[in-house]
Amino acid sequence: MEHECYCQWFDHVTRQSPPRLDLIVYLRSSPEVCYKRVQERGREEEKKRVDLDYVKALNKCYEDWLGNEEHHSWHGNTPVLVIDGNEDKTLHKTHCSNILSHLGLSETVAA
Structure with missing residues (x-):
């Protein structure tokens, strides 16, 4: 019942x-x-409910929805920036600067 209420409210x-998105960032x-x-x-709640088949389906x-092109695709009129999320790495300042530059943003916007 709560889910149905949420869906009706969202609709x-x-x-x-309607939401106006400037950008979708997809961490692939x-x-x-x-x-x-x-x-x-x-996490206890994930141990019982999340299996590999479920993750594959998601x-x-x-x-x-978002992964049609290797680096950058469009969803309607909203650009999608696809970032490789497979590696465990901390975003270094240079990497962040490259992303912001790609988006046409300055580093002060992200601060």
């Missing part, structure tokens, strides 16, 4: 004032990497 709000990771990270987190949905 009402988006009809009244393989289902296997995502599943491994879920296992490493060790990945397919995101790939169908």
Whole structure:
């Protein structure tokens, strides 16, 4: 019942004032990497409910929606920036600068 209420409210709000997105950032990771990270987190609620087949199904949905091109694609009129999320790495200042530059933003916007 709560889910149905949420869906009706979401539909009402988006009809009244459709969201205007400037950018979608898609952190693309393989289902296997995502599943491994879920296992490493060790959250009780994820242990019982998240299996590899579920993660693969979610990945397919995101790939169908956002992952049509290797680096940059469009969803309607909204650009999609695809970033490789498979590697465990901290975003270094240079990497962040490159992303911001690609988006036409300055570093002060992200601060």
